[in-house]
Amino acid sequence: MAKGPVGDWYKDARNTQGLLLDIFGVLYENGDEGPVVIPGSIEAVKKLKDAGIPVRFCTNNSTKTKAGLAKILLDLGFDVSESQLFPPPPAVSHVLKARNLRPYLIVMPDVLPQFADIAQTEPNCVVLGDAQTHFTYDNMNRAFQVLLSCPNPVLIAMGGGKYYQEAGEMKLDVGPFAKALEFASGIEAEIIGKPSKTFFLAALSDMGFSTDKVVMIGDDIISDVGGAQACGIRGVQVRTGKYRPRDEPHASVTPDGYVDNLLQAVDLFLAHR
Structure with missing residues (x-):
């Protein structure tokens, strides 16, 4: 190749x-x-x-906290520090706090600690990460219902990618699931991650x-x-x-x-x- x-x-x-x-x-x-x-x-x-x-x-990558991602890299032999890492979850957490948003989260369990100090009862926004098997019909339908029930609904996606490679196979990224909710609700997703200009400029x-x-x-x-x-x-x-x-x-x-x-x-x- x-x-x-x-x-x-x-x-x-x-x-x-x-x-x-x-x-x-x-x-x-x-x-x-x-x-x-x-x-x-x-x-x-x-x-x-x-x-x-x-x-x-x-x-x-929004399947891990910043610390979890750093551990993976260090265990693999990379000489990196947490301060060098720019994954979406910390940026999303900051946005939620700044805007007083209560998220309905569709994310992997490992990343939930990133949002532990944010109120999540009576959600007024939806946050999508690399949720993989957690993109079930029930979870997506609940997210759709949250968006319809809010007077000022907010949909946030931790990235806009179409697919990624894992174990030699292409798998759907978060982007297609965000597009499904956009189509159903008529609400445009805010991308916090690549290719968002805000994300690049923050780095x-x-x-x-x-x-x-x-x-x-x-x-x-x-x-x-x-x-x-x-x-x-x-x-x-x-x-x-x-x-x-x-x-x-x-x-x-x-x-x-x-x-x-x-x-x-x-x-x-x-x-x-």
């Missing part, structure tokens, strides 16, 4: 101050027996740290960098690459994770570059600094 790098995004590496990296499909993916490191990704992250390159890991704000000083590297050509480019951030597509040959070229998104994997991207980037 290796094709080698495409594009010259890395030639401006001296003027690039930091990187945004996706996690799932770039650092690791889930195999039949659990998380599996994508070859070269641990070395790539270490090289960036050794070179002093600021990194934020922007992910739509840049945390780094203190402008959009022209950062590169996003991900496996999702729409949410990672297209979302970043819509904010003025260069986007590079890796040929791992959910990448498929038909994505090259893509009908609606033209990445600033293609690379076989994260290690190839990091080596190109560091060689031109």
Whole structure:
């Protein structure tokens, strides 16, 4: 499958101050027996740290708390800290508190502690995460009823992806379930996660960098690459994770570059600094 790098995004590496990296499909993916490191990704992250390159890991993974996600990465051998991780649940929790929203949650059990201090009786909004087997008819129908019963209904989705890869198979992401509720209720979902501009800019704000000083590297050509480019951030597509040959070229998104994997991207980037 290796094709080698495409594009010259890395030639401006001296003027690039930091990187945004996706996690799932770039650092690791889930195999039949659990998380599996994508070859070269641990070395790539270490090289960036050794070179002093600021990194934020922007992910739509909403199956774990921030601490739970950090534990997975540390257990796999990645040298990362919680402060570098940008998953949707903490951002959603902040929004709910700021707007006094009481959510009806369709999320995985592991992420429920993120919302433990938020009132959930008489919900006035719906929050969808990577709920997988919890996207039952009863749960979706209850969410639909909540939206219809509220005078000012709010629908929040932790990401807008269509699908992801797990154990070699493509599986529905949260996006299609959000679209189903949009269709039924007539309410447009607020995306807190990729490809939301607000989500990308929050990561840049945390780094203190402008959009022209950062590169996003991900496996999702729409949410990672297209979302970043819509904010003025260069986007590079890796040929791992959910990448498929038909994505090259893509009908609606033209990445600033293609690379076989994260290690190839990091080596190109560091060689031109």
